Amino acid sequence: MTTVSVAGLQVSYGKRVVLDDLAIELGVGVHGLLGPNGAGKTTLMRVLATVLRPDRGEVRLLGRRIDDRVGLRQARRRLGYLPQAFGFYPRFTVREFVEYFAWLREMPAARIPLAVDRAIERVGLLDRADDRMKHLSGGMLRRAGIAQAIVNDPRVLLLDEPTAGLDPEQRVEFRTLLRELGCDAVVLVSTHLVEDVAAACARVSLVDDGRLVFAGRPEELIAAGGDGDSGDSPIERGYTAVLRGARQVSR
Amino acid sequence: MTGRLLRLHLRARGASAFVAGVSVITLLAWAGGTWLAGRSFLDGPAARLPVVVLAPLLAAVLLGSTLAGADEELERGTPLRWPAWRAGHVLLAVFAVAAALVLTGLRVPETFGAHALARNTFGWIGLVAGATALLGARLAWLPAFGYGCAVYFARPRDTGVFVALWAWPVQPSAAAASWWAASGVLALGLTGYAYRGSAVSRRPRPSQ
Amino acid sequence: MRRALWVELRRGTAPFAALAMFGAGVWVLAVHPDDWAGRWAGLADYLRVSLLVLCPLMVSAGAWQAGRERRRDIGELIAATPRPGWHSLVAAWLAVTLAGIAGLVVAFGGAAVLVARVATYGGGDWWQRASVGVLALAAASAGGVLVGRWVRLRVVAPIAGLATYVGLGILTYWNAPPARLSPADPPGSAYSLVPEWGTGLQVTWLVALTALLLAVAVRRWRVALLAGAVAIAAAVPISTAPSWYRAPADPAAVELVCTSSGPQVCLTRVNAFLLDEVAAVAQPILARLDGIPGAPRRAVDQAVRPPGASVAEDSDTVWLGLDFQATVFGGLVNIDYLRAAFRQMAGIECAYSLEIDGFDQRIHQADNMATDWLLDGTGFGVGGASAGLRELPPSAQRAWFADYLDAAGRCDLPALVRLAEQP
Numbered sequence: 058m059t060t061v062s063v064a065g066l067q068v069s070y071g072k073r074v075v076l077d078d079l080a081i082e083l084g085v086g087v088h089g090l091l092g093p094n095g096a097g098k099t100t101l102m103r104v105l106a107t108v109l110r111p112d113r114g115e116v117r118l119l120g121r122r123i124d125d126r127v128g129l130r131q132a133r134r135r136l137g138y139l140p141q142a143f144g145f146y147p148r149f150t151v152r153e154f155v156e157y158f159a160w161l162r163e164m165p166a167a168r169i170p171l172a173v174d175r176a177i178e179r180v181g182l183l184d185r186a187d188d189r190m191k192h193l194s195g196g197m198l199r200r201a202g203i204a205q206a207i208v209n210d211p212r213v214l215l216l217d218e219p220t221a222g223l224d225p226e227q228r229v230e231f232r233t234l235l236r237e238l239g240c241d242a243v244v245l246v247s248t249h250l251v252e253d254v255a256a257a258c259a260r261v262s263l264v265d266d267g268r269l270v271f272a273g274r275p276e277e278l279i280a281a282g283g284d285g286d287s288g289d290s291p292i293e294r295g296y297t298a299v300l301r302g303a304r305q306v307s308r
Numbered sequence: 309m310t311g312r313l314l315r316l317h318l319r320a321r322g323a324s325a326f327v328a329g330v331s332v333i334t335l336l337a338w339a340g341g342t343w344l345a346g347r348s349f350l351d352g353p354a355a356r357l358p359v360v361v362l363a364p365l366l367a368a369v370l371l372g373s374t375l376a377g378a379d380e381e382l383e384r385g386t387p388l389r390w391p392a393w394r395a396g397h398v399l400l401a402v403f404a405v406a407a408a409l410v411l412t413g414l415r416v417p418e419t420f421g422a423h424a425l426a427r428n429t430f431g432w433i434g435l436v437a438g439a440t441a442l443l444g445a446r447l448a449w450l451p452a453f454g455y456g457c458a459v460y461f462a463r464p465r466d467t468g469v470f471v472a473l474w475a476w477p478v479q480p481s482a483a484a485a486s487w488w489a490a491s492g493v494l495a496l497g498l499t500g501y502a503y504r505g506s507a508v509s510r511r512p513r514p515s516q
Numbered sequence: 517m518r519r520a521l522w523v524e525l526r527r528g529t530a531p532f533a534a535l536a537m538f539g540a541g542v543w544v545l546a547v548h549p550d551d552w553a554g555r556w557a558g559l560a561d562y563l564r565v566s567l568l569v570l571c572p573l574m575v576s577a578g579a580w581q582a583g584r585e586r587r588r589d590i591g592e593l594i595a596a597t598p599r600p601g602w603h604s605l606v607a608a609w610l611a612v613t614l615a616g617i618a619g620l621v622v623a624f625g626g627a628a629v630l631v632a633r634v635a636t637y638g639g640g641d642w643w644q645r646a647s648v649g650v651l652a653l654a655a656a657s658a659g660g661v662l663v664g665r666w667v668r669l670r671v672v673a674p675i676a677g678l679a680t681y682v683g684l685g686i687l688t689y690w691n692a693p694p695a696r697l698s699p700a701d702p703p704g705s706a707y708s709l710v711p712e713w714g715t716g717l718q719v720t721w722l723v724a725l726t727a728l729l730l731a732v733a734v735r736r737w738r739v740a741l742l743a744g745a746v747a748i749a750a751a752v753p754i755s756t757a758p759s760w761y762r763a764p765a766d767p768a769a770v771e772l773v774c775t776s777s778g779p780q781v782c783l784t785r786v787n788a789f790l791l792d793e794v795a796a797v798a799q800p801i802l803a804r805l806d807g808i809p810g811a812p813r814r815a816v817d818q819a820v821r822p823p824g825a826s827v828a829e830d831s832d833t834v835w836l837g838l839d840f841q842a843t844v845f846g847g848l849v850n851i852d853y854l855r856a857a858f859r860q861m862a863g864i865e866c867a868y869s870l871e872i873d874g875f876d877q878r879i880h881q882a883d884n885m886a887t888d889w890l891l892d893g894t895g896f897g898v899g900g901a902s903a904g905l906r907e908l909p910p911s912a913q914r915a916w917f918a919d920y921l922d923a924a925g926r927c928d929l930p931a932l933v934r935l936a937e938q939p
Contacts, residue, residue, distance in 0.1 A: 103592075106595075106596040107595075107596055108592055108595040108596050129598075130598045131598070132598075133596060133597055133598030134598045136596060136598075138593065138596040139593075140592045140593060142589065143589075143590070143592070143593055144585075144588040144589030144590035144591075144592075144593065145588060145590065146527065146528075146584065146588055146590070147588075148527045148528075149523065149527045150527075153523045153526075153527060156519065156523065157520060157523055158593070158597065160519050160520050160599070161594060161597035161598075161599045161604060162597050162598060162599070163597075163598050163599050166519065169519065205593075340682075344689075347689070358682070358685055362678060362681070362682060365678065366675065366678055369671050369674045369675060369678070370671060370675075372671060373670045373671050446670070449671055449673075449674040450674075453576070453674040453677060453678070454536070456678075457540070457569050457572060457573070457677075457681065458540070458543055458569075460569075460681075461543070461544060461547065461566075461568065461569045462543070462547040464547075
């Protein structure tokens with residue numbers, strides 16, 4: 058079932074076109090979003106998070122267009138978002154921070170306390186739930202960020218570079234969490250760490266220079282690579298091969 | 309090379325915005341001072357007390373945000389002779405602000421005129437510099453703002469060395485003790501800031 | 517909303533706002549206690565005067581709170597949430613406002629306990645006046661929230677605060693009707709009643725202003741338009757109506773309370789808590805005058821006369837000014853200032869009124885002698901002027917003073933000169 062669909066998407070910052078006629082369809086499950094720096098991953102994330110209004114194109118979240126206020130508000134209630142660089146209020150405790158965002162996502166007040174505890178537990182921060190945010194380490198902060206993104210049991214979860222700052226053990230745990238979340242939600246994970254994609258994602262999309270240049274399963278990306286391509290793992294070789302191919306075509 | 313470094317340093321600290329701000333303050337100080345001195349129901353040039361207190365205070369508050377770069381720790385990790393640069397930065401600002409504000413008070417410079425403007429520039433900038441060393445540039449405005457409001461509201465009616473020392477911003481420029489107080493604050497603040505720089509919070513930043 | 521408000525109250529700018537307002541409140545109360553001690557209306561008016569510093573603090577607190585999203589780089593996260601922007605902004609504003617007001621209420625509550633211990637008049641409109649001041653604080657923090665939302669400047673909080681300070685200061689200096697829109701403009705004296713329509717308009721003006729500022733902060737233009745219209749509708753009559761400085765006196769407040777024994781000393785009810793202290797100073801002086809023809813027989817609180825009116829000539833009465841005369845424990849601040857009411861200046865006044873050339877210093881000396889005699893040898897700066905006079909037998913002293921009053925009453929300057937040279 059397709060729950061996120063984007064067609065003819067164009068976004069430019071001034072004269073620079075960042076996303077050019079991009080189309081993408083996402084169903085339930087974990088999707089990896091790969092691409093070099095500046096390819097437009099974060100811009101796509103921001104459009105899907107309803108933070109950035111596209112110049113052109115149609116965006117449907119959960120089958121609804123988000124142009125009108127009512128549709129936008131309903132979509133946002135079912136949305137979880139962790140930006141690449143996310144801010145926080147240092148004097149809030151983790152619990153208060155997650156609780157505050159549960160409120161901002163218009164969760165019914167009666168459900169909030171339980172949902173907050175569950176979200177904090179799922180990211181493994183329950184023992185630090187009453188610590189102030191300013192006393193957390195970088196990895197813990199990111200986990201608190203993930204907790205606020207999943208507190209409302211989103212149907213569409215957008216995570217921009219969620220594994221940056223996590224140690225290897227936490228990344229393994231995080232992949233397990235991702236797979237769990239992907240059971241009944243669209244989870245889009247933007248990352249540079251292609252191994253995360255291979256391990257946790259059911260599908261992969263590759264963006265380069267504002268266009269979608271690959272969409273398929275991780276195995277298909279691996280298959281695209283050959284021995285002559287640069288990279289230390291099969292999926293890295295597939296990644297470079299697809300990029301090279303896309304750039305040759307566009308030339 | 310130093311010239312280019314100086315230009316880059318000033319740009320990194322938002323010097324142009326500071327200069328623009330001080331220009332606006334200078335104009336307002338001139339207009340406000342002239343207006344107050346001309347009111348028949350007030351006591352002439354001595355009525356310029358609010359200007360004398362507030363104009364240097366505003367300039368010092370603006371200076372506060374130039375006392376730290378985008379990343380203090382990054383800067384500290386460089387081998388530049390930071391104490392000299394910091395001291396130079398503050399002294400240059402003292403000179404520029406005092407010069408600009410003194411011009412607005414040259415007509416009848418006594419009591420609450422050019423002299424008091426210069427003294428308060430010393431004091432307020434010293435206070436902001438000292439607060440930067442203790443609290444960081446982000447909150448450097450706070451003590452000066454609070455103290456300014458408190459002293460101005462209290463405006464002690466009695467005179468004396470002790471009062472002139474603690475209420476230096478609202479003293480007529482003839483009170484010698486107020487000059488000692490303001491200069492002392494400047495010396496302390498300048499030294500503290502030159503050696504410690506802007507205080508760095510030990511708060512971890514979100515990765516990325 | 518309750519949840520968000522609670523978090524903001526604990527973790528936002530609110531605790532600092534409460535602390536700052538408490539500190540500022542204690543400070544302003546401590547620097548001029550004589551402005552408010554012993555009188556409820558005095559305390560309420562002092563709150564209004566103090567808004568000159570309290571409003572800038574609230575503006576700064578509001579701006580600091582509203583700038584937090586930008587400072588903390590959290591706008592991106594919040595933009596993706598469905599809750600309308602004004603919910604979180606109103607919660608943040610409400611938290612700062614409530615906390616700031618609470619801090620101030622604690623400080624002024626302490627002062628209220630001191631006032632309650634001694635005050636002799638609890639009626640009047642003092643609590644309406646105080647409420648207007650509290651509403652002004654809410655409007656100030658709303659203004660701060662607006663500025664903090666819209667201005668992307670790191671030091672916006674102190675600059676907005678100082679600008680408010682300057683703005684209110686200009687309104688205070690500015691002797692024009694629109695200055696009455698400033699809440700820091702005290703509405704009257706401790707004895708007057710501000711007309712109810714005046715208070716009503718002030719409340720409407722401040723509430724509408726608060727709504728306008730908040731609506732603009734969250735870009736709710738229709739609400740802003742409505743609130744703006746109401747604000748203007750209230751502001752126009754305030755700034756064009758006749759001044760309420762001349763508001764009629766509160767009849768119950770200026771009712772006289774008099775001593776039951778000894779020479780009569782009467783104070784208005786609002787000042788009656790000073791009666792014993794005043795009587796202790798005034799009665800001995802009045803006792804010296806007892807029986808002297810033409811001498812004052814009683815001392816009365818000047819507040820009984822309507823504000824603005826000059827004290828009428830009345831040879832029977834000495835008028836006492838008691839503003840700024842109470843300490844927090846109900847004592848007199850300055851006894852000399854009270855005794856000054858008995859200063860004898862009739863000779864000099866005669867000399868001025870007759871516009872004679874070459875003023876004879878001996879007329880001045882006659883006044884000084886009379887003053888010094890009346891104050892039993894402790895006249896201000898003229899102590900001892902009546903030393904010779906006081907060596908005479910008591911009856912001769914009183915005769916001299918009767919002659920002095922008689923000569924002064926007739927403006928007989930040669931007689932005054934002669935009196936100065938006696939004995």
